[in-house]
Amino acid sequence: MAERLSPDWWRERLISSLMARNARAEELNAYYLGTYPPPVIASRYSDAYRNLIALARTPWARLIVDTINERLRLQGVRLGDPRAEEMVWDAMRANYMDADQSTVHAEALITGTGYVSTWFSDRGAVVRPESSREVVHETAPGNPRDVAAALKVYPDDLAGVWRCELYLPDAVYRYVGSEPHTVDYDDGYASLAFDTSDFQPDPERPAEANPFGVVPITPFVNRARVGSRAFSELDDLIPVLRRIDKITLDMLASSDAAGFRQRWATGLEIPRNPDTGQPVEPFDAAVSKLWVSESSDTSFGSFDATDLGPYMKVVSDSVASLAAISRVPAHYLMTDLVNPPSADSLVASESGLVAKVEDRQAQFGQSWERVAVLTGLAIGVPADGVPEVEWASPERRSPAEQADALVKLSAIGVPKEALWREWGANPAEVREWRALNAAGQLMQAQATEVGDDGPPVG
Numbered sequence: 275m276a277e278r279l280s281p282d283w284w285r286e287r288l289i290s291s292l293m294a295r296n297a298r299a300e301e302l303n304a305y306y307l308g309t310y311p312p313p314v315i316a317s318r319y320s321d322a323y324r325n326l327i328a329l330a331r332t333p334w335a336r337l338i339v340d341t342i343n344e345r346l347r348l349q350g351v352r353l354g355d356p357r358a359e360e361m362v363w364d365a366m367r368a369n370y371m372d373a374d375q376s377t378v379h380a381e382a383l384i385t386g387t388g389y390v391s392t393w394f395s396d397r398g399a400v401v402r403p404e405s406s407r408e409v410v411h412e413t414a415p416g417n418p419r420d421v422a423a424a425l426k427v428y429p430d431d432l433a434g435v436w437r438c439e440l441y442l443p444d445a446v447y448r449y450v451g452s453e454p455h456t457v458d459y460d461d462g463y464a465s466l467a468f469d470t471s472d473f474q475p476d477p478e479r480p481a482e483a484n485p486f487g488v489v490p491i492t493p494f495v496n497r498a499r500v501g502s503r504a505f506s507e508l509d510d511l512i513p514v515l516r517r518i519d520k521i522t523l524d525m526l527a528s529s530d531a532a533g534f535r536q537r538w539a540t541g542l543e544i545p546r547n548p549d550t551g552q553p554v555e556p557f558d559a560a561v562s563k564l565w566v567s568e569s570s571d572t573s574f575g576s577f578d579a580t581d582l583g584p585y586m587k588v589v590s591d592s593v594a595s596l597a598a599i600s601r602v603p604a605h606y607l608m609t610d611l612v613n614p615p616s617a618d619s620l621v622a623s624e625s626g627l628v629a630k631v632e633d634r635q636a637q638f639g640q641s642w643e644r645v646a647v648l649t650g651l652a653i654g655v656p657a658d659g660v661p662e663v664e665w666a667s668p669e670r671r672s673p674a675e676q677a678d679a680l681v682k683l684s685a686i687g688v689p690k691e692a693l694w695r696e697w698g699a700n701p702a703e704v705r706e707w708r709a710l711n712a713a714g715q716l717m718q719a720q721a722t723e724v725g726d727d728g729p730p731v732g
Contacts, residue, residue: 281447281481285440285473288425292410299385299407302506305515306384308333313520315527323527330523334515334593335508337607338600339383342507345631346379346638347666348372350701351646354659359701362650369401371645377403378494379638386504387411388494390641391426392648394485399652401645404491411493418500419640424491438473441489447481449473490648494641496634510599518592525585541571601626624670631668639663666698 277283304310312327351366353359366372371390381388381403389404389411408428414420424441436451451472475481484490497505508515545554565574590608597604603623643661650657671679680693688696690711694704 281440281442281445284423284442285425285438285447285449288410288412288423288440289427289438289473291412292408292425292427295410296407302385302508303407305335305508305512306333306339308336313516313523315523323523323530326526326530327523330519330526332519332522334518334596334607335511338511338596338602339380339507341602341606341627342631342634343376343379343383345627345666345668346376346634348375348642348663349666350664351642352662352664352701353646353650353655353657356705358650358655358657360705361653361655362646363701365399365649365653366401366646369399371401371403374403379634381406382494382496382504382638383507383634386496386506386509388496389424390492390494390645392486392490392492392645392652394652399649401649409491411489411491418498421489421491421493424489424493426491436472437476441484441491443484443486443488445481445484446490448476448479450476450478486648486651488648492641492644492648494638496637498637507600511596514592514596514599518589518596521585521588521592525582525589528580528585529582537565537574537576539565539567539575540573541569542567543569601630603627621669621671628668635665635668639665664695664701666700667696 301310308331310331313330315323315327349372351359351363353362378388378390385406387406389406389409391400391402391404391409393400404426409424409426411424412422414422422443426439426441428437429435430437438449438451440447440449452474495504496507499505539556542556545556546552547554567574593607594604596602597607603620603626605620605623639662642663646661646663647657676697680696683696684690684693691704691708694707699707
């Protein structure tokens with residue numbers, strides 16, 4: 275057994291943790307992708323209703339996650355020094371973090387944890403999102419904010435091997451597997467399978483010192499609680515999602531079996547096949563066909579079609595439960611074109627979603643601040659103060675409403691730059707507007723000076 279807290283001990287410990295977590299992560303990703311197991315039906319009907327079973331799945335989970343994620347938009351970082359802010363944000367943008375941030379947030383919302391790695395390169399900082407199915411971390415005892423160690427296991431398609439990287443505060447250790455890697459792309463998503471005891475130190479990429487002094491993997495933990503694991507946004511919703519799919523399948527099966535009015539006839543002699551002796555259906559039902567019987571004792575009738583309204587009511591009530599639990603407004607899930615909601619009711623109905631997004635901003639903001647500090651260290655711009663990230667407003671208001679609110683805020687003395695930020699300007703736009711404003715004031719002052727002194731005398 276490896277010595278406690280040694281690199282080999284950490285590697286074995288974190289690989290076991292990653293494999294244990296991946297089973298749940300695959301299930302949660304399946305719900306997001308809409309590839310989760312379909313609802314169960316009696317085995318004797320499974321072949322007959324195979325197509326209906328596939329139609330019963332609806333990607334509600336993706337809609338809910340994307341609705342939250344589309345309002346989580348990081349747009350800048352404050353470091354106390356405008357020049358440092360610009361350099362750090364430019365470095366993050368150069369690594370496409372302004373676009374890839376949604377990938378990080380989606381990983382955290384779906385699986386409970388997302389990751390961003392930061393490292394040095396000849397061209398500056400390397401900042402990239404990481405998959406929660408390849409990366410795992412462990413916090414220091416008693417301090418959930420302090421990352422004690424992190425590990426990444428990923429397939430190298432070019433070399434055909436598995437690679438493993440262990441990140442500790444003092445060093446980074448790299449390993450390689452001797453067995454060929456196996457990646458099973460199921461429905462477009464890689465399912466990882468590797469031998470936990472196969473990794474050996476990589477002779478081509480030896481261990482190296484960690485210049486950061488801290489683990490350069492930043493976790494984004496969703497619904498963080500002290501002493502508890504991370505929670506996915508889908509954890510509470512899966513039972514409701516399964517119930518909706520089951521009722522939908524029952525409705526489809528009822529529609530297929532009895533959605534049309536079935537006819538009956540009495541007092542009718544049923545012909546039989548002369549070869550097999552089996553009864554033969556006497557009539558061929560069609561729009562252009564008429565049923566006729568020469569016997570006066572024959573009677574025709576039809577059964578009532580199955581009413582699908584109760585099924586729709588149960589589905590609607592379940593979707594309402596989904597909206598209440600997820601705090602995603604019901605009008606996102608159920609559109610009533612006959613009675614569209616008013617503007618005021620829309621704002622009121624989205625208050626729960628806005629509060630939820632603001633809570634996620636507070637949680638994820640701490641992680642982005644850590645990424646900003648590490649990015650600054652990688653480009654030689656250490657943060658002097660406590661960093662702070664800026665988010666776009668999660669509220670959706672019309673430009674007229676927002677402008678009216680800003681006019682009222684200006685009337686009570688709110689500074690101009692604060693109003694720009696309230697409008698939604700990112701730090702780069704604020705710097706540009708500040709320069710334009712200063713240039714305009716200078717031109718106005720020069721024009722005033724020329725006006726007071728009069729035109730120059732020739």
